[in-house]
Amino acid sequence: MSDDVLVSARGLQVHFPVRGSGLLRRTTGAVRAVDGVDLDIRRGETLGLVGESGCGKSTLGNALLRLVEPTGGSVTFDGTDVTGLSARGLRDLRRRAGMVFQDPFASLDPRRTVAQTVAEPLEVHGLRSGKRERAARVGELLELVGLDPAVAGRYPHEFSGGQRQRVGIARALAGEPDFLVCDEAIASLDVSVQAQVLNLLRRLQRRLGLTYLFISHDLSAVRYLSDRIAVMYLGRVVEVGPAAAVGGDPQMPYTQALLSAVPLAKPAEERARERIVLTGDVPSPAAVPSGCRFRTRCPYVFEPCDRVDPALQPAGAAGQVAACHLHGVVGTPVAQEQDAAAPSRRP
């Protein structure tokens, strides 16, 4: 991909052990929340991450910042391997990479004032010495996110959802980060407020040169904000590419179904178009199907799908990559060497 990659995941895995109920609580299986993700996020871009509930989007976002410990693979942040960081290195990572959380009612400590919340990163990283400088910086940050600095002494329960989310963004920006993970950052806001927060994020990106991983199940919001889009299904990234390509000409059957679920605002077209409705439920991430993980619901399933786990490969004319056997070996029986190449998917 591009040379200027800020965050990069290679074969990233987060498996949560499933323990038996016996006395020894032995591990009897694993929920594969993130299961071998390869992803590059370029400096200054917004990468939208979409997928249905439970597909591992949030876990992936958390794992990139090591808020959840990866169980395999690697994460590189600006050239440094994040998985082997010391306590000190980890603290520095958390200054340079922040997170905006979904629920602004839950993500602010109810017993701390806005000023205390926003100042926390400053204190942790020793960024401003002295009470006065810190207070001034808190005021700057609040202004940056469109809040009146005079509200600094108030408690979260005195604010509306949108205002709280702005406080959350101000906290995430306090350490002057390069990278923000926005984990469903607008999902619990009113629709009118969603647009405001989206525009705020966009304006902040231009002004501060931020890189975003924008996690959302809201495809319209993702298309509005993102330069590129990654689609996740059952713990794996199954399609990545420029927003226009993934949004306009999806190559992976799952992405096609996902996009066809978005209603159009034009009634005539909406009535005329054909929806792809998937049958069945998402398999449990504790029992991932063999071969292609989408095969149990894919309308195009054919010969290699249940045996070979497809790798991301160039698909379509617009420059995206997709993990699907329809691209590469269309119609031909599976060659033996592809079988052998399947376990180690990356060169």
Add this chain to the structure above:
Amino acid sequence: MTTPADPGPGRTVPSTQPAPQTVTDRPPGAGSDTAAGTLRPARPRWRETLGLLARNPTALIAALVVLGMIVVALLDEQLAPEGPNEIDVGARLQPPSPDHPFGTDDLGRDVFSRVILGAAVSLRVGLIAVSISLVVGTLIGLLAGFYGKWVDDVLMRLMDMLFAFPAVLLAISIVAILGPGLTNTTIAIGIVYIPIFARVTRSSVLGVREEVYVRAARSVGSSDVRLLARHVLPNAAPPIIVQTSVSLAFAVLSEAALSFLGLGTQPPDPSWGLMLSEGRGYIELAWWIAVFPGLAIFLLVLSFNLLGDGLRDVLDPRQRTAMSGGRQ
């Protein structure tokens, strides 16, 4: 995990196409809910708490009684009309009278004066013992609840071992090991109540540690110590505060029980429990010797309990949000 490509629970996908850029610069408070709209100074939480407490008459009276007892204990020498150990053989076993409001005991000592001086003993034992169990128990509960896994297993099994013994029996054993006396009694009572605080704290911490704001604080680089001190402990505190007031009552009772058994306060020093014990031999002859210290214990314990109940109500976040108009 419902239909494929579920855009979200009960949510239609909003059209977020080009919205005017200006909306981001709107003044704060515009179009939001009431509280944040107008600028008023933030009301500190303790004032809110006091305000709520004032609306709970039982708790308020209980708080005043406790406060009164503390004042009495502090002013003991000034308030007591006679020395607690002043023996007046000519005035033995006298019933309550203007001279001796609570009567006199078998040695002619003024029961009223001894009850006043006993307040200091009871309260001191209660406060110090509960401080011991509060500090140690809360620390153990914090660590066990926050770190979980083997830390939790080891610490809580130790607490279970302490918990397995009946409280008074354990206190007696500890005093028997340390030797009788007021200091040792206080320490023994403190140890006995450690597991209660550890359990209450742990269960409260188990809920708080999963809160998003704890993860958010971690995401900006806060250390564990900082997380515990700034976020987990303050939010886990309400049940601990309530437990403190309830335990104060139990500690006072335990001191009385141990003194009654001859392990706590040593004669001739006055302590409510000891006076009760000494007075029981004369209960048919001179009921006032035992009844007045008994009443004092009853009043203090009842007040601590009612105060604890009141604090529990006041510190319940649902009550608080109901008072301030709810979330939105």
